Amino acid sequence: MAAHLTYLNLALYASSFLCYTRMFYAPHPWVGRLATLLLGSGIVAHYFALLERSRWSHTVPYDDLYGSMSLFAWLLGLTYLGLELLHRQRSVGAFVTLLLVAWLGLLPYAVPASVPAPPPARGPLFAFHVTLNTWAYAAFALSFVLSAIYIAQDRLLRSRRAGTAFWSFPALEVLDRMSRSSVYVGLAALGMGVVMGLIWQHRLRGTYSWSDPKVIVTLAIIAAYAAYLRLSRSAAWRGSRAAVLCVCNFVVVLFSYTFVNLYLTRFHRFF
Amino acid sequence: MATTSNSERISAPRVQIAVIGCNHRTAPLELRERVAFSPQQALQAADALRHRGILEEAVILSTCNRSELYGVPGETGVDTGAAMEEFFTSFHGVSAADLNGRMYRWAGADAVRHLFKVAAGLDSMMLGEAEILGQVRTAYTQALDHGATGPVLNRAFQGAIEVGKRVRAETEVGARPMSVALAGVKLAERVFGNLRGHSALVVGAGEVAEQVVEHLRHRGIGSVQVVNRSYERGAELARRMGGEAVPWDNLEAVLDAPDVLVASVGGTGAVLTRAMLERSMAGRSGRPIFLIDLGVPRNVDPDASALYNLYLYNIDDLGEIVEQNRKAREAEIPRAEAIIDEQLSKFESWRAALEAGSIVDDLRDRFREHRESLIREKFAAMPDVSPAERERIAHITEELIERVLEQPTKQIRRGGAMRGRLGAVDALRHLFGLDEEKD
Numbered sequence: 001m002a003a004h005l006t007y008l009n010l011a012l013y014a015s016s017f018l019c020y021t022r023m024f025y026a027p028h029p030w031v032g033r034l035a036t037l038l039l040g041s042g043i044v045a046h047y048f049a050l051l052e053r054s055r056w057s058h059t060v061p062y063d064d065l066y067g068s069m070s071l072f073a074w075l076l077g078l079t080y081l082g083l084e085l086l087h088r089q090r091s092v093g094a095f096v097t098l099l100l101v102a103w104l105g106l107l108p109y110a111v112p113a114s115v116p117a118p119p120p121a122r123g124p125l126f127a128f129h130v131t132l133n134t135w136a137y138a139a140f141a142l143s144f145v146l147s148a149i150y151i152a153q154d155r156l157l158r159s160r161r162a163g164t165a166f167w168s169f170p171a172l173e174v175l176d177r178m179s180r181s182s183v184y185v186g187l188a189a190l191g192m193g194v195v196m197g198l199i200w201q202h203r204l205r206g207t208y209s210w211s212d213p214k215v216i217v218t219l220a221i222i223a224a225y226a227a228y229l230r231l232s233r234s235a236a237w238r239g240s241r242a243a244v245l246c247v248c249n250f251v252v253v254l255f256s257y258t259f260v261n262l263y264l265t266r267f268h269r270f271f
Numbered sequence: 272m273a274t275t276s277n278s279e280r281i282s283a284p285r286v287q288i289a290v291i292g293c294n295h296r297t298a299p300l301e302l303r304e305r306v307a308f309s310p311q312q313a314l315q316a317a318d319a320l321r322h323r324g325i326l327e328e329a330v331i332l333s334t335c336n337r338s339e340l341y342g343v344p345g346e347t348g349v350d351t352g353a354a355m356e357e358f359f360t361s362f363h364g365v366s367a368a369d370l371n372g373r374m375y376r377w378a379g380a381d382a383v384r385h386l387f388k389v390a391a392g393l394d395s396m397m398l399g400e401a402e403i404l405g406q407v408r409t410a411y412t413q414a415l416d417h418g419a420t421g422p423v424l425n426r427a428f429q430g431a432i433e434v435g436k437r438v439r440a441e442t443e444v445g446a447r448p449m450s451v452a453l454a455g456v457k458l459a460e461r462v463f464g465n466l467r468g469h470s471a472l473v474v475g476a477g478e479v480a481e482q483v484v485e486h487l488r489h490r491g492i493g494s495v496q497v498v499n500r501s502y503e504r505g506a507e508l509a510r511r512m513g514g515e516a517v518p519w520d521n522l523e524a525v526l527d528a529p530d531v532l533v534a535s536v537g538g539t540g541a542v543l544t545r546a547m548l549e550r551s552m553a554g555r556s557g558r559p560i561f562l563i564d565l566g567v568p569r570n571v572d573p574d575a576s577a578l579y580n581l582y583l584y585n586i587d588d589l590g591e592i593v594e595q596n597r598k599a600r601e602a603e604i605p606r607a608e609a610i611i612d613e614q615l616s617k618f619e620s621w622r623a624a625l626e627a628g629s630i631v632d633d634l635r636d637r638f639r640e641h642r643e644s645l646i647r648e649k650f651a652a653m654p655d656v657s658p659a660e661r662e663r664i665a666h667i668t669e670e671l672i673e674r675v676l677e678q679p680t681k682q683i684r685r686g687g688a689m690r691g692r693l694g695a696v697d698a699l700r701h702l703f704g705l706d707e708e709k710d
Contacts, residue, residue, distance in 0.1 A: 238557035
C-alpha cells in the first residue's frame with residue numbers, strides 16, 4: 001500500500017512538474033491551477049504514503065534515512081505550496097517540482113527502503129524536534145532554489161539577454177520576498193526544533209550538550225540565516241549579494257544534514 | 272414503418288461568408304484614412320448592405336490598419352464580392368481606380384480563416400498585438416446589438432473571439448513586448464514585479480519617453496516627476512502625464528527617489544554621469560533602480576551600468592530585445608495556425624450540418640429512437656398485447672411523429688430569406704441537441 005502511494009505521489013509530482021513547465025513557456029491560468037492542484041494532491045498522497053509506512057514499520061517516518069529524506073521532500077513541497085499561495089507566484093513551481101521528482105525518483109537507488117527496526121520510544125517532544133528541523137532544512141532548500149533563480153535572473157538582466165526563460169521568471173523583488181519568507185519559516189522551525197531538542201535532551205540526561213558538532217553547526221546555521229535576513233535589507237548587500245549569501249548558507253545546511261550527521265556527531269547519528 | 276419522402280426534406284440553404292477590404296499590407300495610410308468607418312458609419316453601412324439585399328448579415332471592422340466588410344450574401348444571384356466592393360467605394364466616395372489592386376476578397380472557408388487570423392493578431396502590423404481582439408469584439412457586439420448579424424456571423428465572430436483568446440493564452444504570439452517603450456517597462460517589471468507604489472523620473476521630454484510613461488501609468492506606477500531643460504515644456508508634459516515638474520537644476524537632488532528613470536534628452540550626450548548615479552545610489556539604501564536611456568547620443572554614462580543594483584538599458588539594447596521578441600513571436604505562428612485550423616474545422620462542421628438540410632431527418636431519427644425504446648419498454652410489461660395490436664400501436668406512433676414534424680418543416684420552408692431559415696434551423700438544432708452528437 002505504501003509503495004502504491006509512493007508511486008502515486010511521484011506520478012502526481014511529475015504531472016505537476018509538466019504543468020508548471022508548460023506554464024513556464026506558455027502561461028495559461030487553467031494549466032497553472034491544474035499544476036497547483038496536482039502538487040497539492042501529490043502532497044496529500046505523499047502524506048498518506050509516509051503515514052502508511054510509519055504504521056507498517058511501527059515507527060516515525062524519519063527513523064531511517066529513506067523515511068527522513070522522504071519527509072524532507074514532503075515538507076519542501078508543503079512549504080513551497082504555502083509560499084506559492086501567499087505570493088501568488090507559480091513560475092518557480094517547475095524548479096521545485098523538478099527537485100521533488102528527482103529527489104523522490106532517485107531516493108530508492110540512493111538509499112534502500114528497508115524497514116527499520118522499531119526504535120525505543122522517544123516521545124512526542126523528540127518527534128517535534130526532528131520534524132521541525134527537517135522542515136527548516138526543507139525551507140532553506142527552497143530559499144536556496146529561489147536565490148539561485150534570483151542570481152540567474154540578475155545576470156540575465158545585466159547581460160541584457162532576454163531569452164525565453166527570462167520573461168517567465170518572477171521579478172527580482174518577488175524572488176527576494178519569497179526567499180526571505182522561506183528563510184523566516186526555516187528559522188522559526190529550526191529555532192523551535194532546537195529548543196525542543198534541548199528540552200528533550202535535558203529530560204533524558206539532565207544536561208545540555210552544547211559541544212555536540214551538530215548543535216554547533218545548527219547554531220551557526222541560525223546565525224548565518226539571521227545575518228542573511230539582516231543584510232538583505234542593507235544598502236550594500238540588498239539584492240544579488242544577499243542571494244549569493246543565501247546560496248552559501250545552504251551549503252552549510254547540506255554539510256550539517258549529511259556530513260555532520262553521518263560522521264561528526266555520535267549523539268545525532270541516527271542511521 | 273413509414274419512409275421519408277424526398278419532398279419532406281428541407282431544401283439546403285447555402286451558408287457562405289464573404290469578406291472584402293483593405294489593410295496595412297495592401298493600402299497606404301492615406302487611402303486607409305479615406306475608407307475608414309466611424310462606429311456610426313459602420314452601422315449605417317451594415318443597414319444599407321442588408322436593405323439593398325447585397326448581404327443578409329453584416330459586420331464592419333474598421334481600425335487604423337484595416338477596413339473590412341464581413342457578410343452573408345443574400346440569394347440575389349449577383350456577384351456578392353463585386354457588389355460589396357462597389358458599395359465600399361461608393362460609400363466612401365473613392366474611385367474604383369484608387370482601390371484597384373488594393374482590395375482583397377475572400378469567400379467561404381477562406382473568409383472565415385481570414386477573420387480568425389485577424390482576431391488572433393496574425394494579420395496585424397505588429398504580430399500578435401492585443402488591441403485587435405478588442406476591436407473585433409466591439410465591431411461584432413455593435414452589429415449584434417443593432418440587429419445586423421444572424422446565426423452565421425454570430426457563429427463566425429464568436430469563433431474568432433475564441434480563437435483570439437486561445438492564441439493569446441496558449442501561445443507566445445502576443446506574449447512579449449514589441450515596442451521599445453513597452454520593452455523598457457516590461458524589463459522594469461522584471462526587477463520590481465508590480466509597479467504599483469513605485470515612482471518614476473523622466474529626464475527630458477522626448478516622444479518615446481512619453482510613451483514609456485503612458486505604459487507605466489497604465490500599470491499603476493505611483494508618482495511621476497519630469498525634469499526638462501525647458502521648465503515650461505517639462506511642466507506641460509508633467510500635466511499631461513499627471514506628474515510633477517522639477518527644475519533642471521534640481522536633477523541630482525531628485526535622483527535618489529525614483530525606481531524607474533527614463534532619460535530622453537536630445538543631442539546633449541551624457542546628462543547622468545556615473546558619479547552622479549553613484550551618489551544617488553548611496554542615498555537609496557541599496558534599492559534597485561531601472562534606467563531606460565532613450566537618448567542618442569546616450570544620456571547616461573555607460574560605465575554606470577557597473578553600479579550595484581543599477582540596471583541600465585539604452586535604445587539599442589531595447590531595440591535588440593524587440594527584435595528577439597519579434598522572432599520569438601514568429602516562431603509561434605504554427606501553433607497559432609493550429610488553433611485556427613481547429614476552430615475553422617468546428618465552424619465548417621457546423622456549416623456543413625446546416626447546409627446538409629437534414630434537420631427533419633435528424634429529428635425524425637431522434638423521435639424514432641425514443642419511440643422504439645419506449646415501445647420495447649412498455650410491451651415488455653404488457654405480455655397480453657397481440658402482435659396485431661402491437662403493429663397497430665407502432666403505426667399510430669409513427670404517424671404521430673410525422674404529424675409532429677409537419678409544422679416545423681413548414682415553418683422552415685416558409686422562412687423565406689435564408690437568414691430566417693438559418694435562424695429556424697439553428698434554433699431547432701440547438702433545441703434538440705442535434706449538433707452535440709455530430710461535434
